[in-house]
Amino acid sequence: MKGIKALIILASPFIFGWIALFLGAYGVSPIMVLKILLNETLHVFNVGDIPEKAIIVDIRLPRVLLAGIVGACLSGAGVTLQGIFRNPLVDPFILGISAGAAFGCAITIGFLSFLPIQFMAFIFGITAVALAYTVARTQGEVSRLTLILSGVIVSAFFTALVSIVKFLVDPNKLQSIVYWLMGSFSLADWKGVKVSLLGVIFGLIPIFLMRWRLNVMSLGEEEAKALGVNVSRDRLLFIGFSTFAVAIATSLCGIIGWVGLMVPHLVRMLIGPDHKTLVPLSLAGGASFMIAADTISRTITSFDIPVGIITALTGAPFFIYLMKRGGKEAWGK
Amino acid sequence: MLEVKELYFRHKGEKRDILKGISFSAEKGFITTILGPNGSGKTTLFKCISGIWENYKGEVKVNGISIDKLPYKKRARLFSVVPQDHEPAFPYSVFDVVLMGRASYVGIFSSPGKKDYEKAETALELVGIRHLKDLPYTKISGGERQLVLIARAIAQEAPVMLLDEPTSHLDFKNQINVLKKIKEIASLKGLTVIMTLHDPNLASLFSDKIVVINSGNKIAEGSPKEVLTEKLIKRVYGIDVVKVDINGQNIICPLI
Numbered sequence: 001m002k003g004i005k006a007l008i009i010l011a012s013p014f015i016f017g018w019i020a021l022f023l024g025a026y027g028v029s030p031i032m033v034l035k036i037l038l039n040e041t042l043h044v045f046n047v048g049d050i051p052e053k054a055i056i057v058d059i060r061l062p063r064v065l066l067a068g069i070v071g072a073c074l075s076g077a078g079v080t081l082q083g084i085f086r087n088p089l090v091d092p093f094i095l096g097i098s099a100g101a102a103f104g105c106a107i108t109i110g111f112l113s114f115l116p117i118q119f120m121a122f123i124f125g126i127t128a129v130a131l132a133y134t135v136a137r138t139q140g141e142v143s144r145l146t147l148i149l150s151g152v153i154v155s156a157f158f159t160a161l162v163s164i165v166k167f168l169v170d171p172n173k174l175q176s177i178v179y180w181l182m183g184s185f186s187l188a189d190w191k192g193v194k195v196s197l198l199g200v201i202f203g204l205i206p207i208f209l210m211r212w213r214l215n216v217m218s219l220g221e222e223e224a225k226a227l228g229v230n231v232s233r234d235r236l237l238f239i240g241f242s243t244f245a246v247a248i249a250t251s252l253c254g255i256i257g258w259v260g261l262m263v264p265h266l267v268r269m270l271i272g273p274d275h276k277t278l279v280p281l282s283l284a285g286g287a288s289f290m291i292a293a294d295t296i297s298r299t300i301t302s303f304d305i306p307v308g309i310i311t312a313l314t315g316a317p318f319f320i321y322l323m324k325r326g327g328k329e330a331w332g333k
Numbered sequence: 334m335l336e337v338k339e340l341y342f343r344h345k346g347e348k349r350d351i352l353k354g355i356s357f358s359a360e361k362g363f364i365t366t367i368l369g370p371n372g373s374g375k376t377t378l379f380k381c382i383s384g385i386w387e388n389y390k391g392e393v394k395v396n397g398i399s400i401d402k403l404p405y406k407k408r409a410r411l412f413s414v415v416p417q418d419h420e421p422a423f424p425y426s427v428f429d430v431v432l433m434g435r436a437s438y439v440g441i442f443s444s445p446g447k448k449d450y451e452k453a454e455t456a457l458e459l460v461g462i463r464h465l466k467d468l469p470y471t472k473i474s475g476g477e478r479q480l481v482l483i484a485r486a487i488a489q490e491a492p493v494m495l496l497d498e499p500t501s502h503l504d505f506k507n508q509i510n511v512l513k514k515i516k517e518i519a520s521l522k523g524l525t526v527i528m529t530l531h532d533p534n535l536a537s538l539f540s541d542k543i544v545v546i547n548s549g550n551k552i553a554e555g556s557p558k559e560v561l562t563e564k565l566i567k568r569v570y571g572i573d574v575v576k577v578d579i580n581g582q583n584i585i586c587p588l589i
Contacts, residue, residue, distance in 0.1 A: 086422035212444040215429060216436045218422050222385050226416070227489070228409025228437025273423035276444055 013287040020064045020295040028052045063188035067294040068287035069196040073249040075286020076204045077242035078260020083214035087144045091260030092246040096154030100128025101250035103158045110169035121247035183254040183308025185294050203245030211279035256308045258315020335359045340391035351377045353549040363541035364526045374549040375529045383414045409437035412493035413486035418502045424469040434488030456487040476507030496528035512539040537583045
């Protein structure tokens with residue numbers, strides 16, 4: 001039963017991706033989508049030079065791929081952070097990593113355009129999570145509640161810094177910062193897809209390989225050490241890899257919250273907490289979720305709604321549900 | 334075997350030593366119990382030996398190797414630690430918890446292999462809790478959880494096993510069951526077992542050697558019969574007792 005559920009989750013990004021390709025303002029039949037894809041990859045169907053081809057290959061396909069990869073990055077970071085902080089209620093957005101990365105991006109766009117945007121996103125993402133963790137740590141213990149509170153504080157701080165950048169920056173650049181901050185895939189292109197692969201290679205793949213360690217780390221520092229894990233080193237690695245994935249994602253499509261919280265939770269409910277299966281399935285689930293959310297955001301009205309709005313509209317009620325369901329247990333140590 | 338030599342410990346910034354030069358040894362195949370009232374320093378001693386608190390003075394040796402400054406991985410192969418009953422953040426299955434005992438054998442970028450799964454199975458079998466394998470660790474009883482943690486320590490395959498108050502949250506029946514199991518495994522696997530207890534009777538029934546700690550000092554070390562005298566109990570616990578011999582077992586009965 002679990003095996004079937006796992007297979008469905010693993011297959012879901014491809015199914016959602018296919019649906020996303022044929023939905024949109026310009027109708028393309030589902031069969032034609034497959035034909036065009038096969039024509040592009042294996043050269044088996046010759047579809048000729050039809051307008052559908054340009055729409056699918058140049059516009060929709062990079063957008064779907066980017067949404068999928070960004071979704072996997074955010075969800076992968078979420079499941080990792082939940083594991084190492086032993087806290088099912090955190091994700092990159094709640095811990096302030098997204099806000100930190102956004103600040104890094106904003107100052108790069110505004111003042112430091114000679115630097116790669118991802119670099120500053122990573123630096124400030126790491127700063128944010130380090131701050132949140134340090135603030136929350138009292139007498140060697142990090143309680144669930146204080147970690148979330150310190151994440152809120154750090155998030156607010158970096159959001160304020162982003163506002164300062166917006167205030168000071170050249171009005172021409174302001175518009176691009178504002179639009180990008182809302183979180184959207186409307187500017188997706190193949191170049192973005194290539195950049196996003198960096199997040200996969202230097203963020204998600206190492207996390208995937210190290211995923212079993214998350215089981216041990218989630219027992220807590222003392223126990224993990226007694227079992228032979230170098231907790232300080234491994235925690236640093238996990239935070240580094242997940243922040244890198246989030247920095248790449250944020251630099252490409254702005255702040256998109258809640259994905260990293262919701263998806264790992266849903267997967268855990270379906271197939272259990274063992275990170276050996278939880279991590280890969282969260283990556284797949286994150287990709288599907290983001291593709292679905294983005295498809296809704298661009299098809300529900302005649303214009304493109306920022307996808308961050310869609311994820312927040314689903315995420316906030318979900319968080320409330322978790323809080324109510326978990327009750328006291330969720331907030332304890 | 335495990336040797337502790339002249340162990341001193343104080344918390345950072347404090348002037349008072351919590352451990353004041355404790356030395357003792359624990360032998361292979363036997364159970365050594367650290368006994369003492371609350372606040373005697375036995376938990377501190379346990380934390381120093383198990384490497385949780387590292388800024389102690391003195392030496393802890395396992396089979397002649399000083400564990401001080403050993404990397405965690407090597408340390409975990411010398412001794413396993415069974416913590417007090419606790420609840421993990423996520424409801425892992427019993428098998429997943431036991432498998433975590435293999436952490437020191439699994440490389441950082443890999444997952445447990447076939448051999449690790451076999452060792453975890455064998456450990457479950459040995460402790461006699463194979464039927465619990467697929468249940469969530471959070472949904473079983475306290476006694477069963479203690480057995481799961483013992484199975485995890487066995488899967489770790491270390492020559493020394495440290496247990497912190499293995500009976501503290503258990504009812505009478507489970508206290509006896511868990512301690513019997515520990516004794517059985519210690520002699521079967523030839524482990525050096527060190528545990529902390531606060532009940533003198535349980536210590537007397539299940540230990541080969543007792544080390545009595547009070548206010549950071551070692552008061553006595555030896556077999557239960559030698560160590561647990563009426564005078565010592567009065568001195569350490571401050572209550573009057575009478576020692577009774579039942580079928581060759583020493584029982585301490587408080588006078589009330």
